[in-house]
Amino acid sequence: MKKPIWLLDIFYALASLGCLLGRLSDAPLDQQLDYSCKPLLMPILALRFYWSLPQNARKNDLLFVLALLFAWGGDVALMLGDAYFILGLGSFLLMQLLYSYLFFQRRSWSSFLGRRPIFAPLILSLAFGFYFLALPKLLEDPILPFAVALYALALGSMSILALTVYKKQAAKTLGALGLGAFLFLISDLMIGLNAFVYPNFFLAGFGIMSTYTLGQWLIVWAYPKLNS
Template identity: 35%
Template structure:
């Protein structure tokens, strides 16, 4: 089951190494390959019979890919990328609620509400005309974390890392004086891990449901 994820891991490692080395050409080459490699892993790792679960997971990955491409362009690319990632989060939220045997969110997921309030408070004075889009995006991200917490540890961990990655991105872009060493590396590391863990959790769920038809 893990073998289909090997290309994603390899591309991810090369991309992260290129970020650390400042090899911009390699970064630009590998970033657009990340989500296609993960989508390939999803399609190869699940049984031949695919349904809503795989479609929703594939949409989350596809919108992530479009967001990645948009963020590679300056100017309006950030806002467009934000929109694509928002759609990806919505796809994952629907997936978690409808198909991942969602349990009651864990008690600690209340921390996402506090995180959202705190981050918005910090970024609001610097967001300008992007305040409302950022608030909507942050709210969706908090819901992603909350709903993910009620799923498997793999998905809960992936959703949490998504919150970390996007928080770092927001702070890096909007907060004056924010100086995290190797911020780009930290953002991409948590993002790659987040997408990978969510996909891995989905694959495990689909294969378990296929082995026990009553769980489908």
């Protein structure tokens, strides 16, 4: 029986909408809406991903589900406040390392990045440009300069490796994968800007969550199609 993946997409869209609406104001009910919906996002995507896998899926592809569980851990940790920031950072770092490993397994010189290598230094410049902006604030803590540097490197590398994935006659899928990874990069950079450079900048929460939810969905939509 064909699984109703479209139904999970509806649930994910509703949960994402709840998060976005909850971040448009500081009213207690709006915050409660955000906190109620955010923990649902990654479990829905993990189930969607699992249902999307063909029967001949490689064992490595199941690591993707683990990556989404680490993303869920990061989501929950960041909801708990500043005291859990490093824990959330570490959980998302593990997600990015798994994503990077899976993308690396499908690399090809025929990929977008193989044909346009200039994008690699551009992406790393974006990631570390934020890092140097945040460095004065990071230096107030003995751990954060090293932790955020490692995170920025992993974040940029994940986005770069997404552009090395290649499958012949799958331009739409590869485009969605690359865009999803880039949106995730932008979302995390906005988290960093909000935390260390420009606190509470205009529509910070809305921008962070909109790029995050769309970016993750695009990656989860695209990756299983590489097996078909």
